[in-house]
Every structure is written in C-alpha cells, then in structure tokens.
Amino acid sequence: MFLYSHNRESETVYSINHQDASDMKRISLHSTKILLALLLPAMFVAGAFSSSVNAQTSVTERYAAKVKSEFLFAWNNYKKYAWGHDELKPLSKTYFDWYGKSLLMTPVDAYDTIVLMGLKKEAQEDEQLIDDSLSFDKDIVVSNFEITIRMLGGLLSGYELNHDKRFLELATDLANRLLPAFNSRTGMPYRFVNLKTGKVSGAVSNPAEIGTETLELGTLSKLTGNPVYFEKAKKAVVALFDRRSKIGLVGSAINVETGEWVSTESHISGGIDSYYEYLLKAWKLFGDKDFKNMWDVSVAVNRYLAQEVNGELWYGHANMDTGLVNGTYFGALDAFFPAELALGGDLKRAKELENSCYKMWLYYGIEPEQINYTDMSILDSGYVLRPENIESNYYLYKFTHDPEYLCRAETYFNTFVYNCRVKDGFASLASVTTKKHIDDMESFVFAETFKYLYLTCAADATRAVNRRVFNTEAHPREKVLR
Numbered sequence: 001m002f003l004y005s006h007n008r009e010s011e012t013v014y015s016i017n018h019q020d021a022s023d024m025k026r027i028s029l030h031s032t033k034i035l036l037a038l039l040l041p042a043m044f045v046a047g048a049f050s051s052s053v054n055a056q057t058s059v060t061e062r063y064a065a066k067v068k069s070e071f072l073f074a075w076n077n078y079k080k081y082a083w084g085h086d087e088l089k090p091l092s093k094t095y096f097d098w099y100g101k102s103l104l105m106t107p108v109d110a111y112d113t114i115v116l117m118g119l120k121k122e123a124q125e126d127e128q129l130i131d132d133s134l135s136f137d138k139d140i141v142v143s144n145f146e147i148t149i150r151m152l153g154g155l156l157s158g159y160e161l162n163h164d165k166r167f168l169e170l171a172t173d174l175a176n177r178l179l180p181a182f183n184s185r186t187g188m189p190y191r192f193v194n195l196k197t198g199k200v201s202g203a204v205s206n207p208a209e210i211g212t213e214t215l216e217l218g219t220l221s222k223l224t225g226n227p228v229y230f231e232k233a234k235k236a237v238v239a240l241f242d243r244r245s246k247i248g249l250v251g252s253a254i255n256v257e258t259g260e261w262v263s264t265e266s267h268i269s270g271g272i273d274s275y276y277e278y279l280l281k282a283w284k285l286f287g288d289k290d291f292k293n294m295w296d297v298s299v300a301v302n303r304y305l306a307q308e309v310n311g312e313l314w315y316g317h318a319n320m321d322t323g324l325v326n327g328t329y330f331g332a333l334d335a336f337f338p339a340e341l342a343l344g345g346d347l348k349r350a351k352e353l354e355n356s357c358y359k360m361w362l363y364y365g366i367e368p369e370q371i372n373y374t375d376m377s378i379l380d381s382g383y384v385l386r387p388e389n390i391e392s393n394y395y396l397y398k399f400t401h402d403p404e405y406l407c408r409a410e411t412y413f414n415t416f417v418y419n420c421r422v423k424d425g426f427a428s429l430a431s432v433t434t435k436k437h438i439d440d441m442e443s444f445v446f447a448e449t450f451k452y453l454y455l456t457c458a459a460d461a462t463r464a465v466n467r468r469v470f471n472t473e474a475h476p477r478e479k480v481l482r
C-alpha cells in the first residue's frame, strides 16, 4: 500500500512494510499493558484537574507554565544550534534546510506561539530575524502545500498579531510566487513550484494538497483587497469537489491536468485530511455558504468510512465509488478528525472518536504513525512529534469543559516529554516500541504540538484566540469577513 506523506518532496510517497506490520502483531498486548501500568502512575497526576474550580485553575496554570518551559527549552536549542535555518537537528546539534537554502521555517512557524505564550524578548528577536533575513527570491522548487500552510499561514497570523507591515509584504510576495501552481487546465494546483521562475511540476496530487489553501489565500485577499488569491483557492476546491463520486467520497490521488482520479482509495488520513478541514473552516472563517454545502455533502465519510469495532468508533479506508471499507487503518494524522466533528457540531461522534484516538496514543506509550484498529497492531511505527491527537483533545475540552480532557492533556504532555525530550531538543521516534530517537524536529512542534498543549490550559491565551479559526498548521486566523 502506498500513502502520500505531507512532508518533504523527498518523502512524497512512502510504503508500509507489511513484514514489520506482521512482526508487530506478535507483540503481546499483555506486556504493553504491564509497561503502561509501570510507567503511567509515575508520570501522571491524573485526577489533579478534577477537584475544585480554584484548585483546577492553579493546577492548569502550573501545567501551562510547564508547557511554556519545555517550549522555551526547545526554542533555545533551536537558537543555539540552528538559528536562521529551517529546523534543528536535535541529536547532531546542527540544522536542516528543506531546500538547501533556508526559508526560516521554524522561526515563522513558531512566531505566533511565542506571542501567545507572552514571550516578549523571544518574539522581538524572532520578528527581527524574519524582517531582516527572510527572502523568497530563491531558485528552489518548493511544495505549494507545505509552504502555504507553514510559511504563508505563519506570516499572516504573525501580521494579524504584530501588525508589522513587513510580514504582510513577505506573505504577499510569497503568495505571488506560489500562484503559478494554480495554472493547470482544471484550476487544481500542481504540487511543486519554483519560487524564482514559477515553473511548476507534480501533476498527480491529492485532495489535501489541492484543498488546503483557502484559509491562507482568502485571508490574504481580505488583507490586500485583491480577490485573486481567494478565487484561485476556491476554484481549486470546487474543481475537486465536483469530481467526488456519486456517494460523495473523494479518492487519494488525482491528475490536476486531466482531472482523472489516479487512486480511488478514500479515507480521512494524510493526503485527504485537511481538504475536509478547510471545507469546514473556510465556512467558519469566511461565512461562505458554498463551503458549508460542500462540508455537508462530505460528511458522507461518516456514513461510509466510520466503523464500530469492539464498541469503539474508527474511520477506515474504502473505495470512493462503492464505499466498502477495505482497509482498517487509522493513524496519527487521522486523529485531527474529532476536532472537525466537534467544530462541525457533532459532539457525540467527536467524543467517541477522541476516545479511540486517546487509546491509540496510550497503547504503546505514545502513538505510532498508523495502526490496524481491529487488533491495535502497528502498521507504521514512527512518531514524528505530530500534534493532531493533542489538537483534537484541545477542541473537546473547549467545547465540553469536561476536566477529563485536562487530565488527558497532561498525559499527552508527560508522555510526549518523557519519550521525545533529548539533551538538546525534542526528537522524533523511529519506532514507538523501541523508542529509538531520530535526528529530526519538525517546525510544527513549535507551531502546533506545543501551542495546542498550552492553549488547553492557559486561559488568557485561549481567550485571545477563541474567536479565531486555526489553519491546519495551528496558525490563528482572524474572522476578517464578518
């Protein structure tokens, strides 16, 4: 089986090793439970949040302070070993630039979290770095999707928070350089574009990469008064939506020149996930009814992909034309969906799916990239510091105020720190069973993982963003159209 990864160009497609998967099945559930039983009591103070309201507030404040302190630990290591580069390599204490030349990925992705945490000195240093050194005039081929959600998203949120005109200039320049990606016959964007020449490549794309530009380009249209950005993004989404199957599902790969589906496998996982997220959020942010209609049709996923297994709710993989589930896989990226269900008003399903996601997180001490939910066996054992599970828990708490989700937030935080903190930052895991670290710390750790952990407990910061809509990289958007 092949899946599209959201990540770098070099990681566009990866395969799952079925031998590993069957080996993993042999790991006994019993030993995992014993391991959890030994580890968890020492690490968690579960229940601390559920006492009186005052006690709850002081505990949440202490927790928020701990999250902030771990964020600062990661940020200071980025500053020490990778300042001015895209990412910190936390084991070798050096840096990684996605395209050979830095686009300041971590400084841009981290900026609004730094502001929300009230870290004034760090915010000033970061703003200065971006103002002085960020330039998109580079002869590099970039992923339209990744650069839109991380860089354009980060610059626009930064501008909405600091009103620094340079951020808006940079965002506009970047969007103009990305726009050629939309010049396909169908209006759906190519995956890659050269920032200097505008040359495009990657005609076979997927719903997530095609449909995850509306929040960023729509915001830019409102801020600049130039409608072209939103028009291009919306046209792409509509072109994709119009190619849905008779039962309302989309596939996982489509040719943007011919409009033909290349893979009819339907799911809510990586490669499709944020297409659904942006249908809902474009409606929430811009009040555009077309997006609401598209979201309403798309909840066909609840009808065809949702499955009850052992009394738990999961979402599988199905053929987009028949709706018959043919793969019982679920993973770290799918865990974004309880958040969308909650935002869309379906709290019942949101809670059920969040319970499954939480189980997936705890089962091996921290979540693997993908499991088979019928027996919880691992299909892809890595953990790259992803935020989606934590993000959904944040929304569940926001909508229910049930202290259970505060307890869970603490568990997410403790297990994250316990498993991924290394001497000089936070490192991804090659495998959640061996817990072996790899030399990789994605910028979304700053943009999303720490932000959602912090917002779950920091009341002031949460109030500040309550009316905003987060893009898929957790950059908060002001409701500029209402």
Ligand code: DMJ
Pocket: 006, 149, 274, 333, 386, 387, 388, 444, 448, 472, 473
């Ligand atoms: C982030 O870049 C975004 O959340 C995206 O939508 C999915 N992948 C990563 C986090 O896992």
